[in-house]
Amino acid sequence: MTTAIVLGGGGSLGAFSVGVARWLLVDKGIRPDIVTGTSTGALAAVLVASGEVSLLSDLYTNVSTRDVLHQSFLGDLDVVLHGYTNSVEPLQNLIDEYLTEERRQRILDRGVKLQIAALNLQKGVVEYAGAGSNLERLKKFVLASSCQPALMPTIEIDGYDYVDGGVMQMVPVQRAVDIGATKIYAVATSAAPADRPPISRRFPNSPGTDVFNYTLRRAILLMTDQLTDDMIALQLERGVDITAIRPARTQTPDPLEFAPSEMAAMMDAGYLRARQLLP
Amino acid sequence: MPKISWSLSTVALAFALACGGSSGGGGGTTAPSLTCPAAGLPDVSPSYSETVEGLVVVPARANLRSATEGEMSVFRDFVLELQLACGESPAGAACELGALRSELTALTTADHSGLFTDIDASFDAALTSAHGDYPAPDRDCDDEAEGVCDGRAIAAALVRAVCELTDSSDDDESGGH
Numbered sequence: 444m445t446t447a448i449v450l451g452g453g454g455s456l457g458a459f460s461v462g463v464a465r466w467l468l469v470d471k472g473i474r475p476d477i478v479t480g481t482s483t484g485a486l487a488a489v490l491v492a493s494g495e496v497s498l499l500s501d502l503y504t505n506v507s508t509r510d511v512l513h514q515s516f517l518g519d520l521d522v523v524l525h526g527y528t529n530s531v532e533p534l535q536n537l538i539d540e541y542l543t544e545e546r547r548q549r550i551l552d553r554g555v556k557l558q559i560a561a562l563n564l565q566k567g568v569v570e571y572a573g574a575g576s577n578l579e580r581l582k583k584f585v586l587a588s589s590c591q592p593a594l595m596p597t598i599e600i601d602g603y604d605y606v607d608g609g610v611m612q613m614v615p616v617q618r619a620v621d622i623g624a625t626k627i628y629a630v631a632t633s634a635a636p637a638d639r640p641p642i643s644r645r646f647p648n649s650p651g652t653d654v655f656n657y658t659l660r661r662a663i664l665l666m667t668d669q670l671t672d673d674m675i676a677l678q679l680e681r682g683v684d685i686t687a688i689r690p691a692r693t694q695t696p697d698p699l700e701f702a703p704s705e706m707a708a709m710m711d712a713g714y715l716r717a718r719q720l721l722p
Numbered sequence: 723m724p725k726i727s728w729s730l731s732t733v734a735l736a737f738a739l740a741c742g743g744s745s746g747g748g749g750g751t752t753a754p755s756l757t758c759p760a761a762g763l764p765d766v767s768p769s770y771s772e773t774v775e776g777l778v779v780v781p782a783r784a785n786l787r788s789a790t791e792g793e794m795s796v797f798r799d800f801v802l803e804l805q806l807a808c809g810e811s812p813a814g815a816a817c818e819l820g821a822l823r824s825e826l827t828a829l830t831t832a833d834h835s836g837l838f839t840d841i842d843a844s845f846d847a848a849l850t851s852a853h854g855d856y857p858a859p860d861r862d863c864d865d866e867a868e869g870v871c872d873g874r875a876i877a878a879a880l881v882r883a884v885c886e887l888t889d890s891s892d893d894d895e896s897g898g899h
Binding site: 469470494500502506714715 | 762763764766768769773774775777780783825834850851852886897
């Protein structure tokens, strides 16, 4: 059996995945052969692959919005001026600090296949980088994987523009299957459609007129529904055993708001949800 | 005269509030209160103790979310005693892992019979994981016995769990613990 942990996108809601990972890796003692991740799941995937779930959970309970994004006070107008509304320089610094050469080597030494998904805009395909890539390329993929189009800039890698792999592979189970996974724990950060109550048209802390931000941020959450279709297809066609772990209900509507207390709550929900589903 | 009395009362109240502390249970000037860790991003290369702490705090906090006010109060008192014992040099007997676990599982719960035993049960997996990642010579235990070293790390995690839950109602995006 080849086991994979697949971590989906969702910005700050990724804290839910961290709680799930805490249960799977520590309490269940699962040692994955493959770890794939998109967007916030890309950041988490690095530390899941290196087996450092303690550091991962500490990071996700201490990080704040200003550690990840620089939000313009111009709001929607910034799209016209710059093409995106948030600078990711803080996130880049965070990746530089935590994605070290030692950590990349540790993943290789553990024999875990790490795969980070980012969308190549020119080619129109999702591409992947792993610990076998050189450090700079891996860092760029992790950053690109987190950059939701229009909310954040595109990242240039080898002459191509890359953005969040979640645009096409929000929960990258297909990649895990393609490289040999037969047992998959797939973590999506938003609740299933039936468990999602309608939300307010405005996010409380969003800048500007909000129409643009609201639409895109909401879309981030809803893209996770792709998982359901992927799972059905893969289980029927390829015989892969997939366990999907999603929140019982959506806890916060704004995936770009990184509030420590809310992230701690989501992490705890992930831990308890995984414990409930996989006792 | 009434105005003066009102002003003095206000100043006295403000002073009392300012001296009351944010996480401690006691309101008196001599009652010890829980000392919460400073907020901040974690060390890029965490020590053994920090690793144990990070592994234990999640299940502790998750379980405590369903605690009643009474259970939380009992737990907070337990953790405060633990913090004091672990802060002594050498560490007090209550800081040793075996004693800590006995005390924890002996705490009474009115509403959730498994609350404190569930927290205790999470220690084994956390310690097994951390022991696997850090051979004994690599641990920051300062020549202390393993039980004291582990007890100290777990105590720090339990303190954090209480602090994070206590602060969760009033922190914002810049907040911490």
